[in-house]
Amino acid sequence: MTATGDAIGLDIELLRHETPGCLRVNHLNNAGCALPPTKVTDTVVDHLHLEAMIGGYEAHADVLHRLERVYESVAQLLGARPDQIALLESATAAWDRAFTAIHHTRPFTAGDRILVSSSEYASNVLPIMQIVKTCGVRLEFIPDDEHGCVDVAAFEKLLDTDVAAVAVNQCPSQNGLINEVAAIGAALRANHSDAWYLVDACQSVGQLPISAGAIGADFISATGRKFLRGPRGTGFLFTSDRALIELEPFPLDLHSATWHESGFEVATGARKFEFWEKSYAGLLGLGAAIDYALACGIEAISARISLLAQQARAGLSAVPGVTVHDRGLHLSGIVTFTHDRIDARQLVAQIRQAGINVSLSTPEYARVDFESHHIAALVRVSPHAYNTPAEIDQLLKAVTHA
Numbered sequence: 001m002t003a004t005g006d007a008i009g010l011d012i013e014l015l016r017h018e019t020p021g022c023l024r025v026n027h028l029n030n031a032g033c034a035l036p037p038t039k040v041t042d043t044v045v046d047h048l049h050l051e052a053m054i055g056g057y058e059a060h061a062d063v064l065h066r067l068e069r070v071y072e073s074v075a076q077l078l079g080a081r082p083d084q085i086a087l088l089e090s091a092t093a094a095w096d097r098a099f100t101a102i103h104h105t106r107p108f109t110a111g112d113r114i115l116v117s118s119s120e121y122a123s124n125v126l127p128i129m130q131i132v133k134t135c136g137v138r139l140e141f142i143p144d145d146e147h148g149c150v151d152v153a154a155f156e157k158l159l160d161t162d163v164a165a166v167a168v169n170q171c172p173s174q175n176g177l178i179n180e181v182a183a184i185g186a187a188l189r190a191n192h193s194d195a196w197y198l199v200d201a202c203q204s205v206g207q208l209p210i211s212a213g214a215i216g217a218d219f220i221s222a223t224g225r226k227f228l229r230g231p232r233g234t235g236f237l238f239t240s241d242r243a244l245i246e247l248e249p250f251p252l253d254l255h256s257a258t259w260h261e262s263g264f265e266v267a268t269g270a271r272k273f274e275f276w277e278k279s280y281a282g283l284l285g286l287g288a289a290i291d292y293a294l295a296c297g298i299e300a301i302s303a304r305i306s307l308l309a310q311q312a313r314a315g316l317s318a319v320p321g322v323t324v325h326d327r328g329l330h331l332s333g334i335v336t337f338t339h340d341r342i343d344a345r346q347l348v349a350q351i352r353q354a355g356i357n358v359s360l361s362t363p364e365y366a367r368v369d370f371e372s373h374h375i376a377a378l379v380r381v382s383p384h385a386y387n388t389p390a391e392i393d394q395l396l397k398a399v400t401h402a
């Protein structure tokens with residue numbers, strides 16, 4: 001990526017040129033699913049064509065070396081080793097593979113406690129609620145600090161030998177905050193906790209630099225389609241060495257284990273968390289998306305997203321009737337607001353009519369967060385580096401005239 005014209009070092013014109021969707025729409029829904037760069041779409045389509053021309057298994061065999069590169073790309077993105085990476089179809093699939101492996105290897109029992117951030121995504125909380133019902137485990141939401149993030153000091157006080165797992169999202173789907181996941185990891189280590197630590201980086205990969213070593217989690221789950229700008233139906237899981245040594249995924253298949261005459265042998269490395277069947281077109285696209293982001297520079301992308309989000313927050317706060325609901329000491333690229341005259345659902349529809357994609361956040365996504373702040377629904381705006389200040393102005397105009 002050449003550095004021309006922009007203080008952050010990104011060539012925005014080039015970024016937009018390489019993102020054909022920019023010509024069609026003002027896409028401010030990157031926390032939902034970003035517009036992919038041409039390179040990503042071409043990679044996916046090319047592989048689908050190859051499958052159609054020579055056969056899916058034969059096409060797979062042809063790209064084995066490129067698929068290995070995808071593990072390397074994810075590893076580079078997270079500062080990890082390729083053998084610590086499993087490729088899956090979504091962030092939820094990745095999180096679930098981790099959670100079910102923990103429960104299968106050493107089943108949760110009555111008396112165990114699982115600590116979860118108050119803004120945790122519903123798909124991470126629902127399996128825990130199931131375990132609460134079947135095993136009598138206690139689900140506890142970690143208190144927020146004065147900024148609205150996970151209160152690390154309060155978290156430390158909750159830690160005891162009965163804490164079996166801790167689940168925290170780095171950037172919640174709504175509310176704009178960034179949780180101090182590295183400080184939480186450090187607190188677990190300082191307290192010699194055996195709890196399994198699951199970090200949901202679904203909204204942070206691609207928009208923030210992430211170091212698996214600094215976070216110190218057992219698992220980091222993420223998706224391809226959001227700030228990484230990869231294809232839908234892709235995701236990945238980082239696994240710690242402890243998880244690789246101690247945990248057996250459940251259920252196994254013939255990719256994660258081998259069926260011998262006398263039993264079975266579980267695969268080595270994080271690939272034991274995968275299943276056999278995959279969208280290889282999607283995964284090659286994921287690799288292309290990560291390589292594109294790394295070539296742009298995650299720091300530069302992060303700085304640009306932050307600038308645009310700040311512009312949106314400041315502009316929206318100045319619109320009569322609008323309340324921006326974001327909180328936290330450090331803010332992410334997710335901006336949320338309500339209007340005192342217009343229902344959030346209707347406002348999203350009106351903004352879309354103006355050719356701008358934003359999304360609706362509702363309590364089903366993170367019930368504790370919404371209910372504790374008495375919010376019924378939010379409009380969510382999430383710019384990416386390819387967006388422009390003019391596009392944010394267009395949004396502000398649409399909200400002002402709604």
Ligand SMILES: Cc1ncc(COP(=O)(O)O)c(C=O)c1O
Nearest residue numbers: 090091092121169172173202223
């Ligand atoms: C914070 C967070 N975690 C997890 C998920 C689930 O991701 P996926 O749909 O890829 O399973 C989402 C999706 O929006 C999310 O925002």
